Amino acid sequence: MVDYEVMVGNKACAVACKLARVNVAAAFPITPQTSITEYLSELYASGEMPGFEFVNCEGELPAQVIVNNAALVGARAFTCTAGPGLQYMHHPMASTAGGRCPLVMAVVHRGIKSMQPDHSDLMSQQWTGWIHLYVENAQEILDTIIMGYKIGEDARVRLPVAVGYDGYVLSYTAEPVEIPPQEMVDKFLPPYKPPRSLIYDDPEASIGRGGGFRSGDPNYAWMMHNEGALNAEEVIKEVFAEWAKLTGRKYGTGMVEEYKTEGADVVITAMGTVAGSAAAAIDKLWKDGKKVGLVKIRSFLPFPRADFQRIAKNVQAIGVFDRSLQPGMGGPSYREIKNTLYDSNVHPVVAGFVGGLSGKEVTVKNFVDLGEKTLEYAKAKKADAHPIWV
Amino acid sequence: MIEIRLHGRGGQGAVTASRIIAAAAFEDGLYSQAIPMYGTERRGAPLTAYVRIDNVRVRERELVHTPDYSICFDEFISMNQTIANSMKPGGIVLANSKFKPEELPLAGDIKIACVDATGIAIKHLGRPITNTAILGAFCKLCPEVSLKGVEKAIYKYFPGRVGDMNVAAARASYEQVTDLITAKNKEPPKQVEEIVSGGYGALKDVSGWRVFEPVIDEEKCIGCKTCWIYCPEAALEWTANNKPAMISRACKGCGVCANECPVKAIEMVRVQVKK
Structure with a gap:
């Protein structure tokens, strides 16, 4: 039972x-x-x-x-x-x-x-x-x-x-x-x-x-x-x-879990608990007519290469959120996603956000801003230098 | 979605209360989430906890920043504007206080109700753990959470006799809670005195942490210094006439001195909150 x-x-x-x-x-x-x-x-x-x-x-x-x-x-x-x-x-x-x-x-x-x-x-x-x-x-x-x-x-x-x-x-x-x-x-x-x-x-x-x-x-x-x-x-x-x-509980492919990515202009990524707040932000963004999807990275190692090569085909930009930073080298999932896309023939703008370090709270509002910024980067076809602090 | 913020001190059971509310809402067929927020948690230190209740699974995992309900477990903190700040318009503040709601110095677009949870807790539990003694009152104010659900949830956390005592406390507070009033002053004061959350030590003031404080009977006292030796916070000083005296800002009201006194010259007396 x-x-x-x-x-x-x-x-x-x-x-x-x-x-x-x-x-x-x-x-x-x-x-x-x-x-x-x-x-x-x-x-x-x-x-x-x-x-x-x-x-x-x-x-x-x-x-x-x-x-x-x-x-x-x-x-x-x-x-x-x-x-x-x-x-x-x-x-x-x-x-x-x-x-x-x-x-x-x-x-x-x-x-x-x-x-x-x-x-x-x-x-x-x-x-x-x-x-x-x-x-x-x-x-x-x-x-x-x-x-x-x-x-x-x-x-x-x-x-x-x-x-x-x-x-x-x-x-x-x-x-x-x-x-x-x-x-x-x-x-x-x-x-x-x-x-x-x-x-x-x-x-x-x-x-x-x-x-x-x-x-x-x-x-x-x-x-x-x-x-x-x-x-x-x-x-x-x-x-x-x-x-x-x-x-009956489905977590995407197991490697990544997508939320409202269908028909989205851009996607943002998140890992762990913050993905919940990100999903709530996605609901708000769609309500305002902003087509932003969420990709929750469930497996970091092995990295979901095939999934990101597939997702990249349908979006203009990917806003990557990392809750960790290797000083001088950047956020780990940002680097992996860029690395992955080098081997594919589509190259959307990849923006690397970093935040929530040492327990800093990551709010729904943070992800709304992050989604809006990613849309701007898609329009400008260029992102700010990594890391973009949240 | 309903968002609730709980203010309390370590040892009053605010974190357990947040989980009881979450479990009660789930018993009533709703989804819920209870997030505690503590730093270096210890008895007496101010803390907050948060609850969300919704009819779909709650996904956001930030702290509650604009609550519908604010519940305060502590008599002193109930006198502080902090508990009424950043509420949703028309939000409800439930304070642990012996006073009438209109006597509390709280302002804003809020409604206030009071219940003497410390009194109820001392009567039913024998100690000032105010969590269940305020949850009954909360059920009366929040239609989404039923007293039946709370009682069921209490038995999950405290089975048997302890559960009976806590349920009795919850029922008493359900009966005794005052009516809701609208705060007279719509504009909150610009400067709000912060709730002292810092630790103890020479410069910190923990006088607000006490529910009981030691009263020393100098007639009975034999000047043996046992209390002075055992006080964990060095909150007793030795006076010229060879008797102990409490240092008000350093005493947390733990009662170790009263317990250790060989001639029972120290009595723990409930602190009276001033308006």
């Missing part, structure tokens, strides 16, 4: 772990992630999760090592962290991905320079080779954690998945969440059966469990890792389509 409950984002995350029948969770509490560990502890203590071990670690680094090894021996593993905790976890994260250990980690965004949220924490982990998904609301957290296991455990991918969502404004915000029945989730997500060897069963590839090489071609492990990361796109699309069929 489908159940509903008004719950905060962090609880939705813990409930998803229960539904996914997670075997091992290891974490160190850090605001704004702490209440996930509290809910998991409660679930452990109440005995509602048979076969579940919860490890209260002495820090994030050991937490990542524990889930890494748990996944390696065939457990379905979960961890969660935020901001500086994620940075402390950086070192073993690379070997989780390199060792091809599929697990899911919730990253409750907290800026790397402040307590308040921006995407700089997860963005700073791009090189560890995980799959990075960004979500907007509590329902999407629950759905995406469950789907994350199916994506990561797929033989074509075999990679850990990070699900990022904003601290405070989502982690502590209560809203109605539909809890899918356990039987349905069990059917969707069968128990994890690790391959005989998690590392490709190839005698040529004598790869260490962290993804390093022991003999043979040192590039080999990286080639395989890269292949898995690229395969993730088709797997994400398949898994999201299957979930949509089961639950």
